[in-house]
Amino acid sequence: MLVIDSIRKQFGDLVAVDSVSLSIAAGEIFGLLGPNGAGKTTTVNMCVGLLRPERGSIAIGGAGDPTNKDVRRLVGVAPQSLAIYDEMSGRENVTFFGKMQGLRGSELKDRVAWALEFVGLADRQKDKASEYSGGMKRRLNLAIAVVHKPKLLLLDEPTVGVDPQSRNAIFEHILALREMDTTIIYTTHYMEEAQRLCDRVGIMDRGNLLAIDSVDGLINTHGGASRVIATRPDGEEVEMQTDDPLAELQRLQNNGGLQTFHVERANLETVFLNLTGRALRDE
Amino acid sequence: MNEIIALAAKDLRMLLRDKAGFFFAFVFPVVYASFFGMIMSGMGGGGSSGIYVVVVDEDQTESSAAFVQQLSDLDALNVITTGRDEAQDLVRRGKRAAMLVLPTGFGKAREQIFGNPPKVGLGIDPARAAETGMLQGILMGELFGDLQRVFTDPTAMAGQLDSTIDEVRNAEDIDPLTRTTLLTFLPALKTFMTKMPDMQSDDSSTDGEGTNNAAGFMQPKIEKIDILPQRDGPQSAYEITLAQGAVWGIMGCAAGFGISLVVERTRGTLVRLRMAPISLWQVLAGKGVACFFTTMTVGIGLFVFAAIVFGVRPHSYVMLAIALVCVSFAFVGIMMLLAVMGKTEQAAGGIGWAILVVLAMIGGGMMPLAFMPAWMQDVAVISPIKWSILAMEGAMWRAFSPTEMLTPCLVLIGIGIGSFGVGARVFKATV
Known part of the structure; x- marks a missing residue:
């Protein structure tokens, strides 16, 4: 669905994206994980034709370069900033952006109704967006992105500033879109979200794509050993790194016994730490 | 094109929902033009008011002079006297709403009941029809008032009848039968009037019937004098403040x-x-179309308001439409330039308004250019406000010919194209 080949983008002295290549299949949810300033949004902006790569190429759905208007019709975007008109109702917002995507007449009407229903805003569609909660605005942002039924959907930090309930609702919508064979690129700096939703994850830092694999694949390759933390009956605390936590716990039990224990398996945070030498959340 | 229309419609919808934006676009210009128009026309209090009339007294009798004084004493009129040519010129140029000519014989006719009725000539500015109708009513009232005084004063009545009897007796062009009839009737009437003074007085003072009956004897005549307008000045202060108000709205x-x-x-x-x-x-x-549509609406709305409320009429509707199109076009370009003045709403608003206010100051948007020193008038050529006001005034009261209109319109179109081009390029480079 999306093929990115060695793209590079530089702003002044800053190389925002450098030699990034990846290929995303139809119906896949691809997570782009990295701290702020890693180059995720620049990559997304090149994927939707907002920026032209200085080098390399991008092709969408076999139709070509996203700077081409016809190719952009295949793409839907929910930007990180809430790109909605507060003075207009939810319905007016979705209808307006539907028109911008070339929808007209009954098709526009049907698609607007579907999008509002899809994100659970049908009952509040006549209210002004300014009266919506943060989570509702995020859902409206998503409704606008999917109103024209895009084949490729780019979600840029779609859960920033939303409550856990709305976050779960957004996850459900994303999974439902995958069922509809929509290809999704999901940028986030929340590793839990990437782990929960994404079929594959690409880890970016300082403009480079450091690794691409499934979540398990990344952890197995770059996560390193699990951490075992145990307390002996006399109160002594034991902490160790191991590739086989069960075997290590068995050994501790046999040598003096265990009162409590805790195993920390490697995760994407650890993967990022191992790949970059610093923690993801420090950024 | 559909996308551009949808974009423009969205902006217009949002403007209507923005109370502050709506006020400054649609209400403020009306308030501005009304307020300053009122101040400049003296309606704010203390200044002279009434219909501006110039009187030409060609009769030069005691009676005609008394009638001029009678008119001058009325609050509803603001009277000056002058010669016929000057009076005609004043009305033609819109300086006075009407000229009133008291021809030779007016004084005598005014004082007699029978014979030729008093005649006055009335020359009006076609653009001041409403005021002229009122003026005609005032004149008829004053002339009938004279008649009423003659009827209610038995001594004056007797004198008038004696004078008329002498005229009939000496007239050579009256046939004998008529002469005999009048010389029988008029002395009898004189006897009747002088011997029953109380009844005369009562009859004429009870209601207006006496006046109406008198009208049957001799109704004053108002004869129209044609005047071709040659308007080289505003008809009222509103015509000056209107263009300024429109510019502020735009x-x-x-x-x-x-x-x-x-x-x-x-x-x-x-x-x-x-x-x-x-x-x-x-x-x-899309943004430009919405801005153009709104500025046109503001301009048209303001001029319609002024026409209804203040009776302002443009010299040429076609020229006014052309002027508004050119002004709106220029300000669409200026809008684009303002959009690149700042990166934030506050910065763009602050810088944009600062620039606009300075342009308004030097361009005659705050004070008419005519009141400014000569050097300021020279500097004003750099301000689009000056050209906007000039174009609208050209259509309103300067009576510009198409050739004269060309200069401000071309300058405004140039400003529009230049500003939009520069603004759009900078905008594109910075987004």
Whole structure:
């Protein structure tokens, strides 16, 4: 669905994206994980034709370069900033952006109704967006992105500033879109979200794509050993790194016994730490 | 094109929902033009008021002079006297609403009941029809008032009848039968009037019937004098403040739409629009169409308001329409320039308004250029406000010919194209 080949983008002295290549299949949810300033949004902006790569190429759905208007019709975007008109109702917002995507007449009407229903805003569609909660605005942002039924959907930090309930609702919508064979690129700096939703994850830092694999694949390759933390009956605390936590716990039990224990398996945070030498959340 | 219309419709919808924006675009110009028009026309209090009339007393009798004084004493009129040519010129140029000519014989006719009725000539400015109707009513009232005084004063009545009897007796062009009849009737009437003074007085003072009956004897005549208008000045202060008010409203629209473009950028909707399958030029064109439509609406609305409330009439409707189109076009370009003045709403608004206010100051938007020193009038050529006001005034009261109109219109179109081009290029480079 999306093929990115060695793209590079530089702003002044800053190389925002450098030699990034990846290929995303139809119906896949691809997570782009990295701290702020890693180059995720620049990559997304090149994927939707907002920026032209200085080098390399991008092709969408076999139709070509996203700077081409016809190719952009295949793409839907929910930007990180809430790109909605507060003075207009939810319905007016979705209808307006539907028109911008070339929808007209009954098709526009049907698609607007579907999008509002899809994100659970049908009952509040006549209210002004300014009266919506943060989570509702995020859902409206998503409704606008999917109103024209895009084949490729780019979600840029779609859960920033939303409550856990709305976050779960957004996850459900994303999974439902995958069922509809929509290809999704999901940028986030929340590793839990990437782990929960994404079929594959690409880890970016300082403009480079450091690794691409499934979540398990990344952890197995770059996560390193699990951490075992145990307390002996006399109160002594034991902490160790191991590739086989069960075997290590068995050994501790046999040598003096265990009162409590805790195993920390490697995760994407650890993967990022191992790949970059610093923690993801420090950024 | 559909996308441009949808973009413009969205902006107009948002403008109507923005109370502050709506006030500055549609209400403020009306308030401005009304307030300053009222001050400049003296309605604010203390100044002279009434219909401006110039009287030509060609009779030069005691009676005609008394009638002029009678008119001057009326609050409803503001009277000056002058010669016929000057009076005609004053009305033609719109300096006075009407000229009133008291021809030779007016004084005598005014004082007699029978014979030729008093005649006055009335020359009016066609653009001041409403005031002229009122003036005709005042004149008829004053002339009938004279008649009423003659009827209610038995001594004056007796004198008038004696004078008439002498005229009939000496007239050579009356046939004998008529002469005999009148010489029988008039002395009898004199006897009747002088011997029953109380009844005369009562009859004429009870109601207006006496006056109406008198009208049957001799109704004063108002004869129309044709005057071709040659308007080289405003008819009222509102015509001056109207163009200024319109410019303020249009500036408000340009600033508002310029800021809205900055808001589109800061809130992220511009990015979303650019990700849609439309070009940046379409986005800017949509904004321009909305701005143009709004400025035209403001201009037209203000002139319709002024026509209804203040009776202002443009010299040429076609020229006014052309002027408004050119002014709106220029301010669409200026809107685009204002949109690149700042990266935030506050910066763009602050810088934009600062520039507009300075342009208004030097361009005659605050004070008519005629009241400014000569050097300021020279500096004003750099201000689009000057050309906007000139174009609208040219259509309103300067009576510009198409050739004269060409200069301000071309300058405004040039400003529009230049500003939009520069603004759009800078905007494109910075988004």
